[in-house]
Amino acid sequence: MKKIPLAIPHMSGKEMAYIENAFAENWIAPVGPNVDIFEEKVRDYTGVGFATATSSGTAAIHLALRMLGVTQGDTVFCPSFTFAASANPIHYQGAEAVFIDSELDTWNMSPIALERALLDAKQQSNLPKAIIVVHIYGQPAKMKEILALALAYQIPVIEDAAESLGSTYHGIQTGVLGDIGIYSFNGNKIITTSGGGMLVSSNQTWTKEAKFLSEQAKETAPYYHHEKIGYNYRLSNVSAGIGCGQMEVLQDRIDQKRLIFERYVEGFAKYAETFSNFPRITYQKESEGTFSNRWLSTIQVSGVHPLQLKEALDASGIEGRLLWKPLHLQPVFQKNRFFAETVCSKISNAQRLFESGFCLPSATQMTPSEQHYVIQTLAKFLIQVGESR
Secondary structure, three states: OOOEOOOOOOOOOOHHHHHHHHHHOOOOOOOOHHHHHHHHHHHHHHOOOEEEEEOOHHHHHHHHHHHOOOOOOOEEEEEOOOOHHHOHHHHHOOOEEEEEOEOOOOOOEOHHHHHHHHHHHHHOOOOOOEEEEEOHHHOOOOHHHHHHHHHHHOOOEEEEOOOOOOOEEOOEEOOOOOOEEEEEOOOOOOOOOOOOEEEEEOOHHHHHHHHHHHEOOOOOOOOOOOOOOOOEOEOOHHHHHHHHHHHOOHHHHHHHHHHHHHHHHHHHHHHHHHOOOOOOEEEOOOOOOEEOOOOOEEEEEOOOOHHHHHHHHHOOOEOOEEOOOOHHHOHHHOOOOEEOOOOOOOOOHHHHHHOOEEEEOOOOOOOHHHHHHHHHHHHHHHHHHHHHO
């Protein structure tokens, strides 16, 4: 059987009209009508006021930090259980990331741990300049509680919705709940521009300034004139054309991602009903009032290390991946502070998730028969594990 990938780009064919138009009109540079159309499509879909396309989601986070004035000596609160790109831009600015633990139901930033960190920061007279919230694997965080804490301490919120385009929180799109939101259109995301991102906000001043900085901060003048440090962060017109076509099939991709997740739940449930010693499998909770795009289908398996799951799938040509290794456990961030949800526990929730969780193939091109093969292969291994106990 051919290799079954974790998540790969899925072109619809609708992208070619935008790309061909870019070539026909020679709009190859990182400006042009496709960029404007793509930004408009994202605004219309999410209901956000303003948007500026960027070369990556990481670039969008960096620009968001610039908009909030994060600089040398500041701190920014960030979840530990996320990809390093959520935290790296904090250090680009000479600031320090302070990591916050997860909760075990949604796997997102724990409001309990966040409140503990804010209380400590207030006592130290060193409140963070911003809070970055990540909607991990597409599941919305508990924004009501998080935003209430942010408001109480007057801390702006950057919403990292890199993985959650199309997910909603009480009917509102993720990415538009905080002060500034970001999306990623990397190759493995629910829709892609090959590589790209977007900064969104209801604050037009911020989005205009972000666009200005993303274009090397070139001032209006008859020659190259710069008064601020800028970046080469603008999305190309060709890549934006891919995004325009992808936006037209976003709902189809969300529907397929959720169907893939449901097949996994149903498939493993049948094995659990048949085999009494089948290890317990649990899933990331879709909490009340939330709708997840299920970007990646993820599981936790009791009594089995995720590296064992990876080895079993690798041997059958199936790509799987461990969950994010917590950032406070990464060598590069070993000196950064971390606030756990439960102070009396030997290991944090973030570490517990990493040591028991796994990402299953979730590519929207995966056929039902291919997914059945994944379920069958993993179930066979888990049955063997159960019999050996």
